[in-house]
Amino acid sequence: MDNQILLKVKNYILDYYKKYIPAENIYHNIYHIQQTVEYVMQIGKHCNISDEDMELLLIAAWFHDTGYTSTREGHENKSIKIAKKYLTNINYPSEKINKVCNLISVTEIPQKPKNLLEEIICDADLAHLGTKDFFDQTELLRLEFEKKEKREITDFEWLKLNIDFLTSSKFFTNYAKSEFEPTKMKNILKLQKKYKKKVESRKNQKTRKEKIDIEKKKLSAKSVQAKKSDRGIETMFRNVMRTHVSFSSMADSKANIMISVNTLLLGGIFTILTRQLNVYPNLIIPTFVLVLTSLTTLILSVLVTRPKVSSGTFTREDVENKKVNLLFFGNFFNMNLKDFTLGMNELIDDKEFLYESMIKDFYYLGQVLGKKYKLLRLAYTIFMYGIILSAVLFCIFVFFYESNSVITNIIE
Numbered sequence: 001m002d003n004q005i006l007l008k009v010k011n012y013i014l015d016y017y018k019k020y021i022p023a024e025n026i027y028h029n030i031y032h033i034q035q036t037v038e039y040v041m042q043i044g045k046h047c048n049i050s051d052e053d054m055e056l057l058l059i060a061a062w063f064h065d066t067g068y069t070s071t072r073e074g075h076e077n078k079s080i081k082i083a084k085k086y087l088t089n090i091n092y093p094s095e096k097i098n099k100v101c102n103l104i105s106v107t108e109i110p111q112k113p114k115n116l117l118e119e120i121i122c123d124a125d126l127a128h129l130g131t132k133d134f135f136d137q138t139e140l141l142r143l144e145f146e147k148k149e150k151r152e153i154t155d156f157e158w159l160k161l162n163i164d165f166l167t168s169s170k171f172f173t174n175y176a177k178s179e180f181e182p183t184k185m186k187n188i189l190k191l192q193k194k195y196k197k198k199v200e201s202r203k204n205q206k207t208r209k210e211k212i213d214i215e216k217k218k219l220s221a222k223s224v225q226a227k228k229s230d231r232g233i234e235t236m237f238r239n240v241m242r243t244h245v246s247f248s249s250m251a252d253s254k255a256n257i258m259i260s261v262n263t264l265l266l267g268g269i270f271t272i273l274t275r276q277l278n279v280y281p282n283l284i285i286p287t288f289v290l291v292l293t294s295l296t297t298l299i300l301s302v303l304v305t306r307p308k309v310s311s312g313t314f315t316r317e318d319v320e321n322k323k324v325n326l327l328f329f330g331n332f333f334n335m336n337l338k339d340f341t342l343g344m345n346e347l348i349d350d351k352e353f354l355y356e357s358m359i360k361d362f363y364y365l366g367q368v369l370g371k372k373y374k375l376l377r378l379a380y381t382i383f384m385y386g387i388i389l390s391a392v393l394f395c396i397f398v399f400f401y402e403s404n405s406v407i408t409n410i411i412e
Helices: 003-020 030-046 051-063 075-089 094-105 116-125 134-149 155-168 174-179 181-201 208-276 281-305 316-320 337-349 351-411
Strands: none
Touching: 003 030, 003 051, 003 075, 030 051, 030 116, 030 174, 051 075, 051 094, 051 116, 075 094, 094 116, 134 155, 134 181, 155 181, 174 181, 208 281, 208 351, 281 351
């Protein structure tokens, strides 16, 4: 048995379920996979199978319900595709891959195993039917079905489905028959007793068990809704942050354009026009307006990109009183690692503090963006009207100068 391969498979499945499991998979989750793996080891050990066969069974157990993350009907075929793709990528022998795929396919209901290995994985997949945890797990499965089918399953209907399923299923290995069959029969008897009571009081009575089930469904629904709400809040914060950062980059980019243009413009004015002012004194006023426009625009653009840094420290009291925003570097860059770590742990443990810090972070970032865009708008406005005014003044003073020259020549 290759323990390294098994460890790789285990880590892959754990990561796969973290990424792809739907929120409504309350029963078909990683716990069910781990439980099946444990039952495979338990049953396989008592059946005295070889290490190689145990390896195949364990790999099949890890993969057998991965397809359930995307589909319910025919999920075994989807699981086979996922297993085959991963095992091929890690260069697992093709002969063993085929055996693993066969073991996965045989878990499809109704189960029809043809050899000992297939019997072991079938028994492991349904071993919970013969345990004391059966009723807890079947309630989880019921909630999962209700979420996926988007309808309420009555107690009467669910009891009937469970009785039909337990009476039609069976264990195949001798060990499973002796270990799980007795408890399974007890579970069937309990289901039948409950079913009879439901038949008798179906119309007008609700037993205490029904009320507990209703409360469980309400609590579960609230839990699922809370998780969805948290995801929505996280998505909102992420999108707002992305938008703010994008707007900040745009402002800096526009300011850099203004800085570059006006730097070149001022350089051209001082290297070319100033030399000609003695010859063309009529250009002094237009040149002064142009210089003033460029210089003002340049200063405003620099103010847009000029960073503002605070003291970069906070105290323990600031954290306890929730007066510091640890999400902004300007509040902690002068702190030592120990104090910063303590503050961040407080932030992580307190959801209200975390959301409050994120809200403050977005607010102050918005304030900074507001100032940037006000300065940027003022810079562009001054530049636009200043260039227009300078151009008009150049035209007027050049024309006026030429007109005076012509008149002077005529008089002479």
